Amino acid sequence: MSNAMIINGKEIGQEIRQSVAEQVSKLKNQGVTPGLAVILVGDNPASQTYVRNKQKSCEAIGIYSELIKLPKEVSEDELLAQIRFLNNSESIHGILVQLPLPEHINEDKVIATISPEKDVDGFSPVSVGKMMLGQETYLPCTPFGVMKLLEYAKVDIAGKHAVIVGRSHIVGKPMGQLLLQKDATVTYTHSKTPDLPSITKQADIIVAAVGRPNFITKEHVKPGAVVIDVGINRDENNKLIGDVDFAEVEQVASHITPVPGGVGPMTITMLLYNTVQSARKTLLQDK
Ligand SMILES: Nc1nc(=O)c2c([nH]1)NC[C@@H]1CN(c3ccc(C(=O)N[C@@H](CCC(=O)O)C(=O)O)cc3)C=[N+]21
Numbered sequence: 001m002s003n004a005m006i007i008n009g010k011e012i013g014q015e016i017r018q019s020v021a022e023q024v025s026k027l028k029n030q031g032v033t034p035g036l037a038v039i040l041v042g043d044n045p046a047s048q049t050y051v052r053n054k055q056k057s058c059e060a061i062g063i064y065s066e067l068i069k070l071p072k073e074v075s076e077d078e079l080l081a082q083i084r085f086l087n088n089s090e091s092i093h094g095i096l097v098q099l100p101l102p103e104h105i106n107e108d109k110v111i112a113t114i115s116p117e118k119d120v121d122g123f124s125p126v127s128v129g130k131m132m133l134g135q136e137t138y139l140p141c142t143p144f145g146v147m148k149l150l151e152y153a154k155v156d157i158a159g160k161h162a163v164i165v166g167r168s169h170i171v172g173k174p175m176g177q178l179l180l181q182k183d184a185t186v187t188y189t190h191s192k193t194p195d196l197p198s199i200t201k202q203a204d205i206i207v208a209a210v211g212r213p214n215f216i217t218k219e220h221v222k223p224g225a226v227v228i229d230v231g232i233n234r235d236e237n238n239k240l241i242g243d244v245d246f247a248e249v250e251q252v253a254s255h256i257t258p259v260p261g262g263v264g265p266m267t268i269t270m271l272l273y274n275t276v277q278s279a280r281k282t283l284l285q286d287k
Pocket residue numbers: 049050053096097098099100121141232240259260261262263264265266267268
């Protein structure tokens with residue numbers, strides 16, 4: 001069996017970022033600098049790394065980025081007040097509250113407070129509802145990024161059987177919806193699914209979003225399937241490992257995404273994309 005084609009998310013992400021950067025220049029010529037506010041609560045090292053990554057990516061293409069750091073003891077009310085302030089700020093077009101939040105803060109309440117017009121993560125109930133209905137909205141960045149990867153890799157979706165492993169609000173559930181909208185037959189699987197391999201073996205497209213290192217092995221994959229790895233686990237040396245056993249699965253898959261360099265860079269790319277779309281909309285409204 002020949003090795004799978006590796007879908008390069010870093011490269012595809014760069015290509016998309018270039019066209020987003022062009023949109024940024026155009027907006028600036030019209031007097032609008034797209035702005036993203038990232039709220040980080042507490043000092044979780046992994047979160048700090050992601051947030052730094054997002055800021056660097058913004059800077060690289062000319063998006064203004066603002067980091068609001070709040071102590072982990074911050075009250076929910078204070079956090080909500082901060083969000084409301086940003087909802088009304090003219091220089092900010094996108095608001096992202098880095099998840100997870102400390103236990104004493106109600107995540108649902110926080111997300112629902114972000115104005116849907118600035119919800120570039122696509123996590124708010126309004127955004128999720130619109131996505132479900134196929135209405136125009138900000139799509140959640142990771143599943144949106146996966147759709148772009150499939151598009152660039154010219155993977156056919158219509159009529160294919162897509163199996164989603166994992167049912168999180170931010171990846172698994174929306175992922176299935178977006179694939180369904182492109183006419184895939186979608187199966188959701190999760191931790192209570194008995195005999196998982198018997199189901200994933202039927203998949204033409206597998207999206208692994210379980211959060212368990214090297215969980216998907218050769219036994220789960222039909223020869224010729226497309227395997228997308230959304231996992232971002234860290235080993236004891238802080239090295240990134242996906243949910244897919246890459247060395248093993250690349251021998252049977254037709255296409256596979258690596259970790260790092262697969263879905264991760266696309267998540268940030270689509271965040272930049274959504275932020276710029278939001279800035280463009282303010283211009284249209286002013287006219
Ligand atoms: N409100 C919110 N929105 C998010 O989008 C969000 C979040 N909270 N909380 C945490 C997760 C995680 N996440 C990643 C984004 C990019 C990479 C990424 O760029 N990864 C690189 C490698 C980075 C590295 O080496 O550390 C890659 O896979 O190649 C990873 C993870 C966004 N998240």
